Every structure is written in C-alpha cells, then in structure tokens.
Amino acid sequence: MEKLKERLDMFSDAIIAIIITIMVLELPMPVHDSFKEYLQFGKAIGIFFISFCFVANLWYQHAVLYNDADTITNRVFVLEFIFLAFLSLTPIFTKLITEDTNRHTVMAYGVLTLIVNGLFILVSYAVIRQKYQDLTEIRRLFAKIYLNHSNFLGAVNLIVLFLAYFQPQWALWCYLTLPVVSFIFNREDHTDLEDVTKLPREDQSQYLNLSSGELRTYRKKQREIVQKYAHQRRTNPNWQAEMAQEIQTLFRQNGRKLKQSRTAPQQFKRRFPK
Missing domain, CATH: 1.10.287 (Helix Hairpins)
Structure with a gap:
C-alpha cells in the first residue's frame, strides 16, 4: 500500500497540474487591438489568479497531508477520487465567470469551492486517522484543531455566497483572499496536530x-x-x-x-x- 500511496500522490499532483494548465489555456486572447478587449483580457487574468490561488492552496495542503501518511486505505482512495473529480470542474466554472460575471455564475463557483473544501476535509480526516489507534482521541483532536478554522471558513464562504447574489463582482474578489487565509490557518493547524500528538495522553x-x-x-x-x-x-x-x-x-x-x-x-x- 505504500507504493500505491506514492502513485496516488503523483496522480493527484498530475491532475492538479493539468487543471492549472487548462485554466491558462482557456484565457480569452484579444482578437482586435482595442482597449475594451485588453480590459477584458486583464479581468480574465485576474479571475485566473483567483482560481490559481484556490487550486494551489489545495495542492499545498494535499502535499503536506500525504507527506505524513504511511499507507492509504480504500476509503481514502474513494474520497480522493471524488475530491479530484469535483476539483477538476474548476476550469469550467472559471471559464463561466470569465465569460459572464453575474450572480448565477459567481454563486455556482462559490458552491463548487464549498463542495471541494468539504471533500478535502473528509480526505484529511481519513488520512490522519490511519496513523492513530485511538480513533476517539484523534477525532477529538481533529475537531479541536481543524474544525474550528474549517467552520469559520465555511461560514465566511456562505456569507460570500450570499453577497454574490447582490454584488457578484465584490464576491468574486473575496474568493481571492479566502485561499490565502486558508493557507495560513492550515499551516498552524498542521503544526498543532503534529505537536499535540507527540505529547503524553494527559497533556x-x-x-x-x-x-x-x-x-x-x-x-x-x-x-x-x-x-x-x-x-x-x-x-x-x-x-x-x-x-x-x-x-x-x-x-x-x-x-x-x-x-x-x-x-x-x-x-x-x-x-x-x-
């Protein structure tokens, strides 16, 4: 199972690299030498960076997560493939908001990010629980360390999703900051989990x-x-x-x-x- 873990990790890296490549190739190139088209091209690049930060942050969290895993169970395989399937939809939804930024396309993008983040939490828990025999204790540690920030980010996502109905342009740029905040939280949470699990049971x-x-x-x-x-x-x-x-x-x-x-x-x- 250790070799399968390495192959799954490489497979996931390849999928994520392809996702980012597709998003770049989908950028609409200016056809005429007009200010309006260059302005649209600049907006498309900005939207690309939003999706790039989202996917890159998940890649970082994924790499850190699998770096600590020794083996992979069938449950992790199933959850990983479901997670990658929804993550692979990112280029399509990015293209939607690039071509027409309205309340429906931005809200659809927000729903996708909520689903992907939720699936990644499930993958994270499935990978982390493999390392520990006491499932009750690791469940409490996972909830204490990860779910506080995850619940906060989930609530913020719902607020931004609500904002997208009224102000889709503002909500769109809010999605640029969320991966940065998530990246900071994840680094803290991963360090906490490593440190806490090394402590005696009483501590x-x-x-x-x-x-x-x-x-x-x-x-x-x-x-x-x-x-x-x-x-x-x-x-x-x-x-x-x-x-x-x-x-x-x-x-x-x-x-x-x-x-x-x-x-x-x-x-x-x-x-x-x-």
Whole structure:
C-alpha cells in the first residue's frame, strides 16, 4: 500500500497540474487591438489568479497531508477520487465567470469551492486517522484543531455566497483572499496536530479542554516562538529541536494553568479573576 500511496500522490499532483494548465489555456486572447478587449483580457487574468490561488492552496495542503501518511486505505482512495473529480470542474466554472460575471455564475463557483473544501476535509480526516489507534482521541483532536478554522471558513464562504447574489463582482474578489487565509490557518493547524500528538495522553487531554480564548492565546505565543527561531536558522544548527522543545513546554504550561483554574475554589476565582 505504500507504493500505491506514492502513485496516488503523483496522480493527484498530475491532475492538479493539468487543471492549472487548462485554466491558462482557456484565457480569452484579444482578437482586435482595442482597449475594451485588453480590459477584458486583464479581468480574465485576474479571475485566473483567483482560481490559481484556490487550486494551489489545495495542492499545498494535499502535499503536506500525504507527506505524513504511511499507507492509504480504500476509503481514502474513494474520497480522493471524488475530491479530484469535483476539483477538476474548476476550469469550467472559471471559464463561466470569465465569460459572464453575474450572480448565477459567481454563486455556482462559490458552491463548487464549498463542495471541494468539504471533500478535502473528509480526505484529511481519513488520512490522519490511519496513523492513530485511538480513533476517539484523534477525532477529538481533529475537531479541536481543524474544525474550528474549517467552520469559520465555511461560514465566511456562505456569507460570500450570499453577497454574490447582490454584488457578484465584490464576491468574486473575496474568493481571492479566502485561499490565502486558508493557507495560513492550515499551516498552524498542521503544526498543532503534529505537536499535540507527540505529547503524553494527559497533556493531550488538557489541550483538548482549552477554551477558544485560551487556544487563541496559545497560538499567539506559538507564532512568537516560531518567529524567534526563524531568525536563528543560519546561526543555530539545533534550532528545530529547541523550537520543538519550547513549543512542547508551552503546551504543558497551558495545560497546568487550565488544570489549576478548574480545581480552584469558585470563591478564589471570583476574587482573583483572569
């Protein structure tokens, strides 16, 4: 199954490369030397970049996901092919909004992106769960780490989809920023999942009990640690090990604070609020 995993990964890369190539070839070339046609050509390039960012972001997430996978199950195969089938529709829907940008074409494009993103979440969970024996625990970790951002992005997609009915031009350019935000979130989520799964079971449970506010505070401190060691890559040969150790220490500190706050008397909490 390991060889099949490599072949599936290469197959997916080839499909994504073809998708981007088709989108480039579908760009309408100016036929006459007129300002109107050049303006339309510029708009088409802008729409191409929207779809390019969408597909490229999924390729990056896909590459990171499969880099950690050891084998592939039949469930992953089925979900992967369904995901690629819908992703392959991107050039067609891109051409639709290029030729006629109206509420119907932009909303259709938005629905496609929602479906593709939803399918990729299913693929991600199917790949990640293979690495862990305790399915209940990894389900909780996946929900805690990935679904918070996924639900937020899904809600934003629905808002943009609603906006497309009234202002399709504005909604179209909103779709350019969503892959960038998704890319940032995915990098954080993948790092969190790697770090949390390396912790002892007790520390993992404490992490799962963090509130949304505590999780945001943790991630802010985590980014500060990453930025700190990013400047040491050339001068410190052990920067990766030291960064991992400091992030794990941060996990434990958050867990201890949470445990102490939940075991403290209620009167103490009221007297000394956070």
